[in-house]
Amino acid sequence: MQDIVQTIQSLGFSQYEAKAYLSLVRQGTASAYQVSKESGIPRARIYEILKGLEEKGIVMKEERNEAIHYSSLPVDVFLESLQTRWNHTYQSLSHTLKYLEKTEPVEDNRVMTLKGESHILAFCRTLLKKAEKRVVISLWDKMYENLEQELKDTECDLKGIVFQKENPLSGLDTHRKTKYVENVGENKWFILSIDAREMIYGPALEERETAFYTDDPVHIYLLENYIWHDVLVNRLVKKEKDDIENWISNERDIFFQDK
Structure with missing residues (x-):
């Protein structure tokens, strides 16, 4: 399980964000308390972590019977969004690096x-x-x-x-x-x-x-x-x-x- 946490972290997420998302993937829908308990994220940090993931569009929040529950973005959708973001980053980086490669460096005057x-x-x-x-x-x-x-x-x-x-x-x-x-x-x-x-x-x-x-x-x-x-x-x-x-x-x- 630690390997998948590290892999998600390599995509730009913190360790706690990776653990919270994986916890929701496993549980389906859960309260902040349940996510904290299952993932090992301190309760003092769990609301902050879930709010950050919600703002990134990775976690969805809903109110049920006057209680707040969270669920993960479906894995297929999550992976598709990562691929789209990666392709955009790749294209931008590829264009910039190839331009720099063709451009002669400007030497400082000596x-x-x-x-x-x-x-x-x-x-x-x-x-x-x-x-x-x-x-x-x-x-x-x-x-x-x-x-x-x-x-x-x-x-x-x-x-x-x-x-x-x-x-x-x-x-x-x-x-x-x-x-x-x-x-x-x-x-x-x-x-x-x-x-x-x-x-x-x-x-x-x-x-x-x-x-x-x-x-x-x-x-x-x-x-x-x-x-x-x-x-x-x-x-x-x-x-x-x-x-x-x-x-x-x-x-x-x-x-x-x-x-």
Whole structure:
């Protein structure tokens, strides 16, 4: 008998619900007291259990001679209702699972750490070969020299800025000579972005052989705009008076100064 109880439970019923239904199947029609006694369900719970089964349409309640009696839904009807419900669930689940199976999973955008100079340079060269439309860079002299041949070979639109390097490739600006650039020391960096979909950035490799790869659109948007800001300021300063350079240098010192 325990096996049939467990089987009914597997269909979504509680243990007490399964026992109450089986008790009524055996007895035909019975009072709550009789169901409680025959099934072993505590009397304190029997009315709650029978009411729940009634609401599910599994148990029917009727009044006889001013007494309440319960009877089970006929077994054939019960089984038919289960089959109908199962078929509906099966069809719905089958459709959903098959749709998901055909749909390629959407990967989360990544930010990955790259280690080792040769590995990082190889990754940069691979990205440059993959580029289809646009390459955006911000490179200091040594990193530019490492990637110069691949930059020459690309047929994409080349944009960005290069530090401490005269006469870079067409499309690239040379950053003006400033006190900040001359004294930046170890705080150099590089940014390489292709087609606004993949990017590698990090500190100068001669200082720290670590970089970061990302295909996250927010990272790419922010860093490409950072490069554009650098290019824009560089072009504007060239058009203005000489003393603006001192003003920019002073304003930068104030901005990054701790109070």
